[in-house]
Amino acid sequence: MSKLETALRKVPGYExxxxxxxxxxxxxxxxEGLVDVAYTTVDSPVGAVLVAATHRGLVRxxxxxxxxxxEVVEDLSERISPRVLExxxxxxxxxxxxxxYFEGRRTSFDLPLDWQLTRGFARQVLRRTAKIPYGEVSTYxxxxxxxxxxxxxxxxxxxxxxxxxxxxxPCHRVLHSxxxxxxxxxxxxxxxxxxxxxxxxxxxxPAGA
Amino acid sequence: xxxxxxxxxxxxxxxxxxxxxxACVGAEEADDCFQETFLSALRAYPRxxxxxxxxxxxxxxxxxxxxxxxxxxxRRPVPAEKLPExxxxxxxxxxxxxxxxxxxxxxxxxxxxxxxxxxDLAYADIGQMTGSSxxxxxxxxxxxxxxxxxxxxx
Numbered sequence: 001m002s003k004l005e006t007a008l009r010k011v012p013g014y015e016x017x018x019x020x021x022x023x024x025x026x027x028x029x030x031x032e033g034l035v036d037v038a039y040t041t042v043d044s045p046v047g048a049v050l051v052a053a054t055h056r057g058l059v060r061x062x063x064x065x066x067x068x069x070x071e072v073v074e075d076l077s078e079r080i081s082p083r084v085l086e087x088x089x090x091x092x093x094x095x096x097x098x099x100x101y102f103e104g105r106r107t108s109f110d111l112p113l114d115w116q117l118t119r120g121f122a123r124q125v126l127r128r129t130a131k132i133p134y135g136e137v138s139t140y141x142x143x144x145x146x147x148x149x150x151x152x153x154x155x156x157x158x159x160x161x162x163x164x165x166x167x168x169x170p171c172h173r174v175l176h177s178x179x180x181x182x183x184x185x186x187x188x189x190x191x192x193x194x195x196x197x198x199x200x201x202x203x204x205x206p207a208g209a
Numbered sequence: 210x211x212x213x214x215x216x217x218x219x220x221x222x223x224x225x226x227x228x229x230x231x232a233c234v235g236a237e238e239a240d241d242c243f244q245e246t247f248l249s250a251l252r253a254y255p256r257x258x259x260x261x262x263x264x265x266x267x268x269x270x271x272x273x274x275x276x277x278x279x280x281x282x283x284r285r286p287v288p289a290e291k292l293p294e295x296x297x298x299x300x301x302x303x304x305x306x307x308x309x310x311x312x313x314x315x316x317x318x319x320x321x322x323x324x325x326x327x328x329d330l331a332y333a334d335i336g337q338m339t340g341s342s343x344x345x346x347x348x349x350x351x352x353x354x355x356x357x358x359x360x361x362x363x
Binding site: 021035 | 211212213214215216217219220223226227228231232236239240244248251252254307308311326327329354357358361
């Protein structure tokens with residue numbers, strides 16, 4: 001290979017410029033309405049939280065034990081649309097509400113939701129779960145009954161375990177009838193954390209509650 | 210082959226595309242071309258049938274946008290036989306005489322040389338991407354190199 005060819009192969013990199021151009025592109029594309037799924041990651045007391053939204057609203061929240069952002073993004077791409085881009089500015093409102101929640105200054109979320117990752121009975125259970133107020137808890141059995149099948153508490157448990165929008169759809173407020181915490185997709189210690197934050201962890205509830 | 214999420218696709222190729230565009234149109238116009246390139250790609254993305262060579266696909270789009278940029282620059286009422294140097298580029302170590310010489314090459318030779326050495330593509334791919342043949346691509350690279358040798362001082 002000649003010296004000239006070698007020199008041509010060594011075009012200096014423009015990594016910083018390319019990265020900045022790519023970020024600008026994502027913002028621009030979202031502004032043009034060309035992004036089907038936007039996402040970003042935000043910091044929180046329960047670790048990094050990935051939030052994703054469609055034109056309709058918040059569609060996915062992921063965090064906690066075994067959480068892998070790349071896998072979540074792949075999954076959104078396959079199930080919704082490959083037009084997935086990281087657009088941090090799209091989530092200014094979501095970030096603010098989550099911050100306020102984790103600081104104990106917010107007891108309900110004012111965010112539109114997109115339920116498209118849920119189906120049938122599971123969706124009914126999760127929609128009922130979304131209505132459990134801050135500071136209160138319910139049981140798998142009651143959620144199953146509210147969704148129309150009192151005996152399907154196991155299916156209700158599965159639906160809650162597969163909740164695509166945890167925290168905002170507060171599946172952490174659903175416990176075992178016997179008083180046990182039950183399970184949590186993000187890891188049980190995070191369920192405990194959220195319940196303690198809301199002042200409703202069994203055995204630690206404030207006097208008179 | 211399953212299409213990757215667009216973000217993953219862009220992360221994988223953004224450096225190549227940007228570098229190629231800087232070499233084609235200069236640092237000043239590279240960003241505009243970059244935006245246009247990925248906008249076109251994003252519009253077409255969900256309907257893309259062959260995802261086996263996404264790199265060649267995005268570089269082909271980048272190449273087209275670079276040609277458009279050259280054309281629109283030519284359409285501007287600049288009374289010049291030769292395109293004016295875009296004098297605003299900072300004279301950093303990255304902006305060598307070699308790259309200025311590359312930008313002076315005729316379009317087809319410039320594209321062929323850049324695809325061959327910057328993007329490391331095979332002649333057959335270059336032929337396909339520039340709408341000509343493998344032989345023509347080889348010839349364009351050869352002619353381009355010959356001109357560069359004359360212009361390039363080490």
